[in-house]
Amino acid sequence: MKIALLGYGRMGKAIEAIALQRGHTIVIKTSQDKDYDITTADVAIDFSVPSAAYNNISNCLNHNVPVISGTTGWLEKYNAIVSLCEKQKGAFIYASNFSLGVNIFFELNQYLAKMMAKLEDYKVDIEEIHHTQKLDAPSGTAITLAEGIIQNNKAYNNWELDKAKDAKTIAIEAKRITDVPGTHIISYTSPIDTIKIEHEAHNRQGFALGAVIAAEWIIDKTGVFTMKDVLNIGSL
Ligand SMILES: NC(=O)C1=CN([C@@H]2O[C@H](COP(=O)(O)OP(=O)(O)OC[C@H]3O[C@@H](n4cnc5c(N)ncnc54)[C@H](O)[C@@H]3O)[C@@H](O)[C@H]2O)C=CC1
């Protein structure tokens, strides 16, 4: 497969290493807004910056190149991308987190949220820890986790960074510590005890491998997909 890497930072480089190991070729590596011919690629993988993701993804869809995006912090334009993908009969996957481990963690989070819905003494909060170069807060993964709780527990209808403004809001605390690849902790606390589930990435390989697997999967497909489709999580 000929791959375009839109964003060639920490993740772009980790994806390149895994793509080459799996026999793919990198035909475009871009680290800024500059002209390139996206049609030379079979598939594009965007891990760039929040301000660049929409243009990168649109350019692929406008040229009928399937595109995977892991960039976080641009989702106010997600619906516009879905419409463009449908109009162009293109193929697109966004995931706040491409690792298998986090996608299993997303399922656990939803299951636990459902169980805790009946237990009013427990209050939930989310903590995420990332490296100090991260541009966005809270992390895309923490937002997906909060959405998973809200969908499964009527006690919550909103999330907020730092302090929860009322009992129906989930507080997300974002910590920035040198070199941490990504840790997410969900805690349910009552006056009596605390129940916690945690995912800790040891490095970026899980994110990168998941993105390459998604790129391999999306070739020849049409539509807007998620990592749940790629990993066929229901069958695990
Ligand atoms: N979904 C997932 O599994 C994961 C998502 N991420 C997200 O991926 C993004 C990138 O993360 P990192 O690689 O750690 O950041 P990074 O800062 O190391 O790399 C971003 C790269 O994008 C480049 N860039 C800036 N403008 C661009 C443009 N117009 N077109 C193409 N590239 C451009 C920058 O020069 C930089 O090289 C972030 O939004 C991060 O939150 C990170 C890890 C996993």
Ligand SMILES: O=C(O)C1=N[C@H](C(=O)O)C[C@H](O)C1
């Ligand atoms: O910026 C990062 O590094 C990461 N970003 C993603 C996010 O915002 O959730 C995924 C992962 O946690 C690493």
